[in-house]
């Protein structure tokens with residue numbers, strides 16, 4: 001894995017725009033994160049195109065289905081050689097075990113605990129009877145015991161998770177450099193706070209992609225780390 005922990009989230013509908021942005025900031029990021037928006041629009045072809053930048057690719061597909069279906073999806077993306085793939089930890093132990101078994105040996109499989117766009121009230125309205133912090137820790141524990149490489153959580157939980165899973169691989173999105181505009185994100189910290197608390201990968205999208213000057217934004221974030 002590249003030394004720079006920042007993975008740029010390319011959440012945009014056009015392949016040429018995504019490629020141009022990634023090329024522009026390539027020297028100031030450690031990898032590229034492709035999520036549902038990109039993968040649904042451009043599929044395998046889009047991933048092959050971005051591989052031309054020679055940066056690690058994180059496929060943030062957040063797989064969540066019965067174990068057989070998730071394992072088959074993992075096998076189908078094997079050919080794309082992703083460095084990291086996400087599944088939802090709430091899919092359960094068997095699903096995570098089968099996902100890990102089906103993944104390539106150079107692919108880290110990480111479990112999404114509680115989305116950074118959710119707060120305690122959101123969880124409560126879905127029937128989860130505890131705080132986002134408690135739920136993230138519980139799902140981190142389940143992901144660990146199911147043999148995953150790590151988890152996705154917010155910067156608010158990373159310290160606690162890190163202390164109970166020393167060699168885990170921890171992905172933190174919901175990062176806002178200046179604690180400025182959060183958009184749909186509810187559990188945010190700065191990139192530096194996440195890194196100091198033990199994050200392995202910092203996922204950053206709009207603070208770079210929607211900045212007036214994305215290159216300057218990527219450089220400024222890099223300088224804080």
Ligand SMILES: O=c1ccn([C@@H]2O[C@H](COP(=O)(O)O)[C@@H](O)[C@H]2O)c(=O)[nH]1
Pocket residue numbers: 009011035060112114115116117152153173174175185203204205206207
């Ligand atoms: O809990 C999660 C899991 C994944 N994400 C993804 O990270 C990026 C964040 O984008 P920003 O523009 O920096 O908010 C986005 O692709 C999400 O799908 C997340 O935010 N939270």
